[in-house]
Amino acid sequence: MQLMNQMRLEFLSIPANVAFARVAVAAFASQLDFTLADLEEIKVAVSEAVGNAIIHGYGHVPDRLVRVYAALTQDTLELRIEDEGRGIEDIEKALEPAFSTDAERLGLGFVFMQSFMENFRLESKRGRGTTVIMSKSTGNNMVRAGEAT
Amino acid sequence: MLLDIEMKKDTLFVRPNGELDLGVADQLRRTLDETIEKGQAKNLVINLAKVSFVDSSGLGVLLGRYNRVSKNGGQVLIVSPQPQVRKVLDLSGLLRIMNEYPNENEALGKIG
Numbered sequence: 001m002q003l004m005n006q007m008r009l010e011f012l013s014i015p016a017n018v019a020f021a022r023v024a025v026a027a028f029a030s031q032l033d034f035t036l037a038d039l040e041e042i043k044v045a046v047s048e049a050v051g052n053a054i055i056h057g058y059g060h061v062p063d064r065l066v067r068v069y070a071a072l073t074q075d076t077l078e079l080r081i082e083d084e085g086r087g088i089e090d091i092e093k094a095l096e097p098a099f100s101t102d103a104e105r106l107g108l109g110f111v112f113m114q115s116f117m118e119n120f121r122l123e124s125k126r127g128r129g130t131t132v133i134m135s136k137s138t139g140n141n142m143v144r145a146g147e148a149t
Numbered sequence: 150m151l152l153d154i155e156m157k158k159d160t161l162f163v164r165p166n167g168e169l170d171l172g173v174a175d176q177l178r179r180t181l182d183e184t185i186e187k188g189q190a191k192n193l194v195i196n197l198a199k200v201s202f203v204d205s206s207g208l209g210v211l212l213g214r215y216n217r218v219s220k221n222g223g224q225v226l227i228v229s230p231q232p233q234v235r236k237v238l239d240l241s242g243l244l245r246i247m248n249e250y251p252n253e254n255e256a257l258g259k260i261g
């Protein structure tokens with residue numbers, strides 16, 4: 001698949017940047033023919049991944065960096081969200097629905113990422129950090145404006 | 150996020166405006182807990198008509214208040230979530246434990 005565009009964001013690990021990241025990624029993704037519903041799902045997935053980096057990866061320490069890479073091909077948004085935080089001890093466990101290491105939380109972040117995105121992958125090393133990779137393709141059930149039917 | 154709050158008898162009406170995510174979760178949690186306490190609210194009606202985004206951090210605040218209110222025998226009712234918000238509520242299972250109503254009057258009618 002030919003790369004059509006790419007971008008990189010790097011920002012401090014503060015909660016206000018969760019909204020910044022999801023809006024920026026959605027604006028970037030809207031260069032493709034995503035539906036509004038698709039863009040909303042992308043926003044949720046980005047919020048969850050960036051939120052996890054801040055909460056779990058960096059334990060709410062505000063002066064670390066979260067990185068988001070996004071690339072567009074003809075019909076696909078590819079995303080990569082990284083932190084260099086504490087990493088995940090047991091990846092299989094972390095992916096279980098309703099599992100959380102924080103009693104106050106729901107353990108649904110990965111459930112949302114996996115439901116709303118495709119080709120979800122999680123890479124993590126204890127003490128090194130965590131990377132979430134996921135993508136989403138535009139549906140082909142809509143005729144593009146201006147295209148002959 | 151802006152928060153409109155109104156106490157009617159023993160029911161607290163909460164009308165957030167904006168996005169419920171990690172950036173606002175602490176503030177939302179604190180305000181709701183203080184208001185429930187101060188007003189001795191038994192039931193909680195959460196009007197989501199003006200909420201354009203919710204993630205699991207926002208949901209966590211709602212579920213936490215649900216646990217608190219239902220432990221005291223009260224009800225938590227959700228009013229008119231937007232489609233994208235409803236999808237997240239549904240996927241989380243929240244809609245199976247909190248009933249959903251199209252407007253505040255109908256919600257109030259259920260509390261009786």
Ligand SMILES: Nc1ncnc2c1ncn2[C@@H]1O[C@H](COP(=O)(O)OP(=O)(O)O)[C@@H](O)[C@H]1O
Binds near residue numbers: 085087100105108129
């Ligand atoms: N970036 C991360 N760094 C370290 N641990 C993480 C990270 N993301 C997720 N985790 C771990 O995986 C668990 C499940 O994540 P998630 O499904 O988002 O649920 P929640 O955020 O509600 O705990 C977290 O409780 C945490 O232990």
Ligand SMILES: [Mg+2]
Binds near residue numbers: 048051108110205
């Ligand atoms: Mg999470």
